[in-house]
Amino acid sequence: MDAFTSHTGVAVPLKRSAVDTDQIIPAVYLKRVTKTGFDDALFANWRQDPAFVLNQPAYAGASILVAGPDFGTGSSREHAVWALRDYGFSVVLSPKFADIFRGNAGKQGLVTGVVGEPEIERIWAALEADPGVEMTVDLVSRSARVGEFETAFEIDDYTRWRLLEGLDDIGLTLRNEDKIAQFEARREAWRPRTLPVP
Amino acid sequence: MSTSIPDRPRTLAEKVWDDHLVVKGEDGEPDLLYIDLHLVHEVTSPQAFDGLRAEGRPVRRLDLTIATEDHNTPTLDIDKPIADLTSRTQIETLRRNAAEFGVRLHSLGDKDQGIVHVVGPQLGLTMPGITVVCGDSHTSTHGAFGAMAFGIGTSEVEHVLATQTLPLKPFKTMAITVEGELKPGVSAKDIVLAIIAKIGANGGQGYVLEFRGSAIRALSMEGRMTICNMSIEAGARAGMVAPDETTFAYVKGRPHAPTGQDWEDAVAYWRTLPSDEGAVYDAEVFLDANELEPFVTWGTNPGQGVSLSGVVPDPASFDDPNERAAAERALEYMDLAAGTPLKDVAVDAVFMGSCTNSRIEDLRQFASIIQGRTKAEGVRVMVVPGSARVRLEAEAEGLDKIITEFGAEWRFAGCSMCLGMNPDQLAPGERCASTSNRNFEGRQGKGGRTHLVSPLVAASTAVLGRLASPSDLPALSHEPTKAEVR
Ligand code: SF4
Numbered sequence: 057m058d059a060f061t062s063h064t065g066v067a068v069p070l071k072r073s074a075v076d077t078d079q080i081i082p083a084v085y086l087k088r089v090t091k092t093g094f095d096d097a098l099f100a101n102w103r104q105d106p107a108f109v110l111n112q113p114a115y116a117g118a119s120i121l122v123a124g125p126d127f128g129t130g131s132s133r134e135h136a137v138w139a140l141r142d143y144g145f146s147v148v149l150s151p152k153f154a155d156i157f158r159g160n161a162g163k164q165g166l167v168t169g170v171v172g173e174p175e176i177e178r179i180w181a182a183l184e185a186d187p188g189v190e191m192t193v194d195l196v197s198r199s200a201r202v203g204e205f206e207t208a209f210e211i212d213d214y215t216r217w218r219l220l221e222g223l224d225d226i227g228l229t230l231r232n233e234d235k236i237a238q239f240e241a242r243r244e245a246w247r248p249r250t251l252p253v254p
Numbered sequence: 255m256s257t258s259i260p261d262r263p264r265t266l267a268e269k270v271w272d273d274h275l276v277v278k279g280e281d282g283e284p285d286l287l288y289i290d291l292h293l294v295h296e297v298t299s300p301q302a303f304d305g306l307r308a309e310g311r312p313v314r315r316l317d318l319t320i321a322t323e324d325h326n327t328p329t330l331d332i333d334k335p336i337a338d339l340t341s342r343t344q345i346e347t348l349r350r351n352a353a354e355f356g357v358r359l360h361s362l363g364d365k366d367q368g369i370v371h372v373v374g375p376q377l378g379l380t381m382p383g384i385t386v387v388c389g390d391s392h393t394s395t396h397g398a399f400g401a402m403a404f405g406i407g408t409s410e411v412e413h414v415l416a417t418q419t420l421p422l423k424p425f426k427t428m429a430i431t432v433e434g435e436l437k438p439g440v441s442a443k444d445i446v447l448a449i450i451a452k453i454g455a456n457g458g459q460g461y462v463l464e465f466r467g468s469a470i471r472a473l474s475m476e477g478r479m480t481i482c483n484m485s486i487e488a489g490a491r492a493g494m495v496a497p498d499e500t501t502f503a504y505v506k507g508r509p510h511a512p513t514g515q516d517w518e519d520a521v522a523y524w525r526t527l528p529s530d531e532g533a534v535y536d537a538e539v540f541l542d543a544n545e546l547e548p549f550v551t552w553g554t555n556p557g558q559g560v561s562l563s564g565v566v567p568d569p570a571s572f573d574d575p576n577e578r579a580a581a582e583r584a585l586e587y588m589d590l591a592a593g594t595p596l597k598d599v600a601v602d603a604v605f606m607g608s609c610t611n612s613r614i615e616d617l618r619q620f621a622s623i624i625q626g627r628t629k630a631e632g633v634r635v636m637v638v639p640g641s642a643r644v645r646l647e648a649e650a651e652g653l654d655k656i657i658t659e660f661g662a663e664w665r666f667a668g669c670s671m672c673l674g675m676n677p678d679q680l681a682p683g684e685r686c687a688s689t690s691n692r693n694f695e696g697r698q699g700k701g702g703r704t705h706l707v708s709p710l711v712a713a714s715t716a717v718l719g720r721l722a723s724p725s726d727l728p729a730l731s732h733e734p735t736k737a738e739v740r
Contacts, residue, residue, distance in 0.1 A: 073576045074455070074555065078694045083673050087326065087340035089300035089347045101696060125576060126456055129489065129555075130694060132391040133298070134407035155460055155491060156391065160407040213282050225409065226311070229417045232277050232286060236419055239276045239288050246512035246520035247290050248379045250320040250358050254509045 059222035060165060060195055063146045065119030067191035067202065068109055069180040075123055076130035077157065081139040083131075094135060095142040114187035122179050122191075123150045127168075128157025137164045147193045149200060149209060151176055162215040163225060167195060169209030178205055195219060263530035265427050266496050267462040270402040270527070274385050276419055284421040290384035292414050293370045294321035294357065296348040297675075298389025302412035303351040313355045315418045320379065321352050321359040324369045325675045329638050329665035332362050341676060355415075368641020368667040371395040371609040375479065376643055378508025382497035382524040387414055392609050392691065393492075394485045398478035399505070400497035400527050402462070405486065425491050426460050426536040429529075431467040434543035439724040441619065442477030443611060443689070443708035445469065445541070446484040447549035447559045453539060455557030458490030461537065464529065465495050469543035475504040476615035483610045484691050487556035496528035548723040550596055551693050551706040553584030558693075560596065562711065562723050568592035587695055588703050589683075596721050599705070601685045603634045604716040605698070606662075606709060608672035608690035612640030616689070616709045617648050621656045623713035626730050629661035630719030636663045636678065638670040662716065674699045687715040 085097035102108045109115060121140065127150040128136060137160045140148065147167040161168045171179070182202045183189060191202040195216060199208050211219075264272070277286035292315075299321070306313070313319060326341035328334075336342040345362070352359035360366040366373060371392055374380040382400035387393060389411040396403035406420070414420060432445055450457075463485045470478065478495045485493025495501075502521055505511045512520045551559040552566050558581065560567065569581035569592065585592065590599070606612075606620050617639060629635055637657050639645040645667055648654055657664045671678040672690040674697070680686055682701025689712050690697075693704035705721060714722040 074580055076555075076694055078692075078697060082696060082700075083675050086297050087338075087344050087675065089304075089343055091301045091304060101700065129456065130391075130692065132389070132405040132407055134301075134389075134409060137407075152456075154456070154489065156405065156407065160409070163407070163409045214284065225413050225421070226309070226416050229286060229413065229419060229421060232419075235276050235286070236288070236417065240418075243288075244519065244523070246516040246523075247384060248381060248510055249317045250291075250379060250510070251317040253358060 058165060060146070060167060060219045062192065062194040062196065063119065064190055064192040065146065066115060066117055066188055067120035067122055067179070067183055068115045068118040069183045070109060070121055070123040071180060073124035074126040074129055077128055077133050077136040078130055080128065080136040081133065086133060086135055091138060092142060094139040095144070098139040098143040112187065117144065119144050120147045120149070120191050120193060121145050122176060122183065123148060124176070125151040125173065127153050129154040132156045134160045134164070137161050137166050141166055149176065149179070162218065165219060165222070167193060167211065167219060169193065169198070169200060169211055171200065171207055171209045175207040178207070263533040265529040265533045265535060266400060266464055266494055266527055267402060267425065267427050270383055270385065271424060273383070274402070279423070284423045286419050287385060287422050288419055289387050289414050290318060291374065291379055291386045292319045293374055293386065293388035293393070294319060294411070295324050295370045295388070295390065296344045297325045298408045298411055299351065300344065300347045301408050302389070302415055303355065305409070305412040306355070306415055311416045313357060313415045316356050316358070318418060319357050319415070321348060321357050322367055322370050322373050323348060323360070323362050325669045325673065327362050327367070327668040328676050329668050329670050329678055332666045338677070365642045365646065368643065369609045369612065369669055371483065372613060372640030372644065375399070375475070376508070376641060378505055378511035381505050381511070381520070382501055383527050387420065391486045392483050394490070395479050395483040395609055397482040397485065397492050397494040398475060399501055400494060400524065402492060402494070404492040425462045428458060428461040428463050428490070428537040428539065429535040430463050430465050430539045430541065432465065432469040432541045432543050433467040434469055435472070436469060436543050436546060439710055440546050440548055441708045441710055442473055442480040444546055444549040445543065446481045447551065447556070447706060448546055449539070449541060450484065450488045450557045451549070451559040452541065453488055455487060455555040456489040458485060458488035461490050463488065463490045463493045464535070465493060470495055471498065474615055475500060476613045479613065480610055484556065487691055497524045548708060548711050550711065550721055552588065552590060552596065553581060554587055554693055554695050555580070555584070556691065556693060556706060558584055559706070562596050562721060564596060566590045566592050566594045566596065597726065598720060599685070600720045601633060601687050601705070601715055603636070603680060603684055603686040604712050605636050605671045605686055605688040605690060606712050607636070607638030607640070607670050609640060610691040611689035611709050612638060612644065614644050614647050617644070617653050620709040620713045621653045623710060623724055623727070624660040624662070624716060625656045627660065627717050627727070629716055633716060633719050635661065635716045636665060636671060638665045639667050641667045660716070671698050673697060687712050687721060
């Protein structure tokens, strides 16, 4: 996973609330068995509408998504994060994220910044006034800027540190291998086992 | 087991958490939690096995891991090759990965194949006081046993396969107390739909919900599973019910249930799990079971629900601008006008199945209503058991005959029309009364419209062709005897 410090790119206003993961990536695309190649699946149903914001040429190559509250609710599918990443998004800003989505995002190097609702409205207005304008999201100072407007965003310290360092989860856990083995040694006999098959 | 049990009253969730701490996180770092049971299916596992392979890592505990095929499996002609290429690829990939890594797998055609959340409990693998994870948000189902059970993403699946642990931050706790007695025709599904409508589709965010109170205690394990299953639809990480005699009786004697001294030890421990007197929750909610009526959703998230005797709400009646906009959009998608009585809404299809309501008791409830009646003309009714074992059990009781005589389709086990990854889908514009758990746009097929309901309401709707509860049905000239239903 690459380390993330600051990112500048085209930002898209997605003026909808409660964008669920079925909309981010419809279930039919979950059949793939690879971790990449999901860019065409992102918002697949909405993208059939020529008026949908991502279909507007001004936002080509966008890498920052600015959405309404409750982004990423619904199914736990991590494909939602892969699709956003594959399409080219590095950052999603929203007044509120669903927990599972946010957890998944942090692990895939997708920054999810929580910005207040009035500030999101300000950003939307700035993006719509100048479609295709670039935004800068800085993880070190936890701030997002478009034109003259700058606002702080929230992201928890631990996820931020991981993103800044580009750290892989499993390697981090396996530093505690001895503690895991000790725990296993004292687990009770009644706990379930799937093997052998009775 | 934990060496540092805090000296204060604790909730059920805190107890299970404390007893699985491998490392207590310091300075805002997450805790490292041990996972007792890892359920695997074909949709969220391929990339996880891919990751293990890339790093040359084995599965740490094959004896705590089990896989089944459910999301993509056809429910007809299961002996023929799967026609859809991508569905077939996912299933074949799981088979290859299971063989390569040594994971126990129940494939299509096997008697233990079925929806992952039906398979765990029926094998006796799901039990009180354990941690259960699966790459599927409805893992919350297993919390009905007093387990800490939650859905995880694919990279967490890889993490658990490699380490049998997960780094996690403690969840907040919410007590949802449901007191009283349900009226006839009202069931667990109505309780949970009413809870979600009350606290909102995101009202449980960040919480583990603990369902308690006399109405919950009176429920069967199937009913408790229905409620915990849908905790995630309130945005919660997990739902739990404290274990009691009903729980022990359900687990006892199942293939993987503890036996002998292990059983005695287990039950002794399980009895210590219910929340202590004076334990503090971060939030509390109350619901009166006496007042509950059959519930139905009118919109495109599970929080958009009302009593079946009510009307489609007017978006203008919502104070919150986001809720109002969501309601407007939902009514447009659902093609419903504000003020329409729900009981006037005609359906094209009825889906009886999914991990919410596809266990034997659910099928019995459905059958008890349709027996001796005929299906409404033009309505397609599909009944999909949750697992191959449930199917066999239902057939042994003769439920399949009641279902086919009624004019409904009796299918093989799987997720089916709950999410339409297999050929079981709604056509654009079709309206369905469904016992599943999600009414999102396009969930049951592109352009399909979903009304979430209980098995009793699904059955009554199948009879009348419009949303209905058992009390709306004309009396039968001949009431079926209990023996006939069973
Ligand atoms: S039945 Fe539906 S909700 Fe349950 S696991 Fe399958 S797809 Fe998910």
